[in-house]
Amino acid sequence: MPKLKQVLLSYRGSVPAHFIFETAEGKAKMDLGNNYLVNPTPQMAAKINELLNNNSVQFIVDGRLEQAIQ
Structure with missing residues (x-):
């Protein structure tokens, strides 16, 4: 995960980042907090x-799912 941390920190801004884990049992959301x-x-x-x-990677803008890569 150090490489993922490095990418996130190299794109610092003002938008909260979250991980959403999806398995057969369901979904879990992890807020990365103000450091990310x-x-x-x-x-x-x-x-x-x-x-x-x-x-x-997916972006959610104003409650709508947006394509991350165009």
């Missing part, structure tokens, strides 16, 4: 997706 406020960009999403080997 980010400036969400397609570049940030691409770097995180590269680390996780999938297309897992």
Whole structure:
């Protein structure tokens, strides 16, 4: 997780970041707190997706799901 932390910290901003874990048993949301406020960009999403080997980053803007990478 140090690489993920490094990416998040390199895109500091004012938007709260969260992890949502999804398993067969259900979903869990983890708020990353004020130490991980980010400036969400397609570049940030691409770097995180590269680390996780999938297309897992999603942006929620005004309650709507937005495509992270365009």
